[in-house]
Amino acid sequence: MKIGANELKVGNIIQHNNALWKVAKLAHTQPGKGGAYIQAELKNISNQSKLNERFRSSESIERVRSEQIEHQFLFRSGDDFTFMNSVNYEQTILNKSIIEDDTANILEDGMNVIIEFFDEKPMNVNLPEQIILKIIETEAVVKGQTASSSYKPALLEKNIKTTVPPHIEVGDKIKLNSKDFTYIEKSK
Numbered sequence: 001m002k003i004g005a006n007e008l009k010v011g012n013i014i015q016h017n018n019a020l021w022k023v024a025k026l027a028h029t030q031p032g033k034g035g036a037y038i039q040a041e042l043k044n045i046s047n048q049s050k051l052n053e054r055f056r057s058s059e060s061i062e063r064v065r066s067e068q069i070e071h072q073f074l075f076r077s078g079d080d081f082t083f084m085n086s087v088n089y090e091q092t093i094l095n096k097s098i099i100e101d102d103t104a105n106i107l108e109d110g111m112n113v114i115i116e117f118f119d120e121k122p123m124n125v126n127l128p129e130q131i132i133l134k135i136i137e138t139e140a141v142v143k144g145q146t147a148s149s150s151y152k153p154a155l156l157e158k159n160i161k162t163t164v165p166p167h168i169e170v171g172d173k174i175k176l177n178s179k180d181f182t183y184i185e186k187s188k
Contacts, residue, residue, distance in 0.1 A: 003063045005038045005055035010179055013045065013116065013123055015062040016053065020045040022124060024100070045123055048097060066116040066123060073111045081107065083115060083125075092122060099125050105158050106131060106178070127178040132187045133157050135172045138164060151183070 008014070012023045021042035030036040036057045043050055055061060071083035071092065079096040081104070092115065096104060103125055107113070116124040138154035151163035156174075162181045164174060173187040 001063050001065055002060045004057070005059045005061055006057050008038060008040065008055070008061060008063075011124060011126055013064045013066055013118065014042070015064055016042065016051075020064060020118070020123070021051065024050070064118055066118045068114045068116050068126075071113055071115050073107045073109065073113055075109060076104075076107070081125075083113070086112070094122055094125065098122060102160075102181075103127055106160070129178060130175050130184060131178045132173050132175055133160060135164070135168060135170050135174065138168065138170055140169075 006028075008023060008026060010023050010026055014021050014023065021044055023040055024043045025041040027039040028036065029039055038055045038057065040053050040055060041050060042053055070086040072086055074082045074084055074091070076082070081094045081096070081099060083092045083094065084090070085092065094115075099107075106127060112128060114126040115122050116126065133156040136155045136157055139152045150166065152166055152168075154162055154164045154168065156162060156176075160176075160181055162176060162183055164183050168174060168183075168186060175184040175187050176182065177184060
C-alpha cells in the first residue's frame with residue numbers, strides 16, 4: 001500500500017531498497033531553502049541494522065500490509081516476552097530483538113497490545129495509544145501556580161523522561177502518548 005512520506009509514523013513497517021524496515025524515529029524538517037523532507041531512522045527487520053534515510057514530502061513509500069492482532073502481555077523471562085492472543089488464547093513468545101527498548105520497558109503484566117504479523121511472522125509490538133505512569137521526580141509546586149504554557153521536566157516510573165505542567169507534583173499519575181511520551185492530562 002503506497003502512502004505519502006508525510007503519513008509515515010513511528011512503528012510503521014515499510015518496503016525500502018528491497019528489504020523490510022521498521023520506522024524507529026522521525027523528524028519533519030522544512031529548511032529555509034528547498035523542499036520539506038522527512039528524516040527517518042529505519043531498522044532492518046531481518047538483520048537489525050539501522051539506516052538513516054531522507055524522504056521528500058512528495059515521495060510515496062510502500063507500507064507493508066500487516067495483520068494486526070490484539071494480544072495480552074503475560075510475562076517476561078530473560079530476553080523473551082510472552083503474549084496471549086485475545087481471541088484464540090494461543091501464546092506467542094517474542095525475543096527482545098523484535099521489541100523496541102522503550103516498549104519493552106513499559107510493558108506490564110495484563111497490558112493489551114497490538115502485535116503486527118507479516119507472512120505469519122511477528123514484526124512489531126504496538127502499545128495502547130495512551131499509558132498511565134506515576135511521577136517519581138519533578139520540581140516543587142509553587143503555590144498559586146496554575147497550568148500554563150511553561151512545562152517543567154519530570155522523571156516517571158520506568159525511567160521515562162517528559163515535561164509536565166507546573167501544577168503536577170511527585171506521586172501524581174499522568175496520561176502520556178505512548179508514541180513520543182508527551183503529557184496528555186493528569187490521571188483521575
